[in-house]
Amino acid sequence: MQVCIMKILQIVIVALGLTIIVFAAQRPGGKEKMSYKKLTAEEKRVIVQKGTEPPFSGEYLTNKEPGTYLCKRCGAELYRSDDKFDSHCGWPSFDDEIAGAVKRVPDADRIRTEIICANCGGHLGHVFGGEGLTDKNIRHCVNSISLVFVPADKAATKPMKAYFVGGCFWGVEYWFEKTEGVITARSGYMGGTVEKPTYEQVCSGRTGHAETVEVEYDPMQVSFEQLAKLFFEIHDPTQRDRQGPDIGKQYRSAIFYVDEQQKQIARQLVKQLRKKGFNVVTQLQPAKKFWPAEQYHQNYYEKKDKQPYCHIRTKRF
Numbered sequence: 652m653q654v655c656i657m658k659i660l661q662i663v664i665v666a667l668g669l670t671i672i673v674f675a676a677q678r679p680g681g682k683e684k685m686s687y688k689k690l691t692a693e694e695k696r697v698i699v700q701k702g703t704e705p706p707f708s709g710e711y712l713t714n715k716e717p718g719t720y721l722c723k724r725c726g727a728e729l730y731r732s733d734d735k736f737d738s739h740c741g742w743p744s745f746d747d748e749i750a751g752a753v754k755r756v757p758d759a760d761r762i763r764t765e766i767i768c769a770n771c772g773g774h775l776g777h778v779f780g781g782e783g784l785t786d787k788n789i790r791h792c793v794n795s796i797s798l799v800f801v802p803a804d805k806a807a808t809k810p811m812k813a814y815f816v817g818g819c820f821w822g823v824e825y826w827f828e829k830t831e832g833v834i835t836a837r838s839g840y841m842g843g844t845v846e847k848p849t850y851e852q853v854c855s856g857r858t859g860h861a862e863t864v865e866v867e868y869d870p871m872q873v874s875f876e877q878l879a880k881l882f883f884e885i886h887d888p889t890q891r892d893r894q895g896p897d898i899g900k901q902y903r904s905a906i907f908y909v910d911e912q913q914k915q916i917a918r919q920l921v922k923q924l925r926k927k928g929f930n931v932v933t934q935l936q937p938a939k940k941f942w943p944a945e946q947y948h949q950n951y952y953e954k955k956d957k958q959p960y961c962h963i964r965t966k967r968f
């Protein structure tokens with residue numbers, strides 16, 4: 652009984668800590684303004700002063716539970732349990748990282764390669780290659796103390812974003828607003844060079860921006876793949892630089908992906924459609940800054956109580 656209460660207490664404390672981290676991570680203003688966790692002296696010694704915890708001492712060394720490992724300092728997702736393996740080196744070992752989450756820098760010893768959190772720069776450990784321990788032949792040797800583990804079943808879901816470009820944004824927004832798992836869909840502009848563009852500027856076709864819909868979704872309820880499939884069915888991905896009566900580069904077909912996973916999924920779907928005979932011209936590009944459109948463009952069809960004129964769902968998958 653005593654053990655049980657202790658365990659519950661431990662879970663509650665971890666959950667509370669994580670809620671704070673996740674909350675901090677989701678504050679408006681993006682990653683840069685995120686507040687960091689206050690570190691203990693030992694955490695500071697490793698994470699800030701690039702120290703090393705004693706081997707075979709870390710709390711995650713033998714952890715085999717499914718879940719995700721976050722940066723202790725900033726809460727960024729770094730590693731998945733699927734990539735963790737037993738290297739017998741005394742520290743948690745991973746043979747892969749979450750895309751873009753870990754930065755490699757030459758160590759001060761000029762021999763090893765240090766790994767740091769790409770978001771906050773916190774020290775994680777070192778990365779080694781060519782040891783032949785796993786098929787990927789990579790070993791991220793990470794201090795437990797630099798990490799926070801979130802078991803898969805307790806993971807607080809963090810809303811995700813996706814950006815779709817398929818003609819007039821009113822119609823695209825209309826469809827995503829109605830989709831289960833979508834928290835919000837916003838009309839705006841992306842992909843160009845002009846800061847704070849106006850609708851008139853974008854309409855001129857000279858800003859490089861496209862009418863873009865920002866979709867914020869709960870990945871536990873709807874996947875990026877489901878959203879992207881919907882996207883390919885509510886606009887015609889074979890039309891280049893136009894969508895029905897709307898003509899111009901601002902009405903091109905594109906997906907602005909936010910990470911490697913979205914990019915790969917989008918690529919796969921384009922491949923599938925091409926196999927089915929659709930000459931897809933959809934561009935796949937990394938997301939840039941999203942500029943929300945003027946208020947009168949938001950929820951346009953809902954406000955007007957009308958149906959989209961050129962976004963009708965056509966089954967393609």
Ligand SMILES: [Zn+2]
Nearest residue numbers: 722725768771
């Ligand atoms: Zn970090």
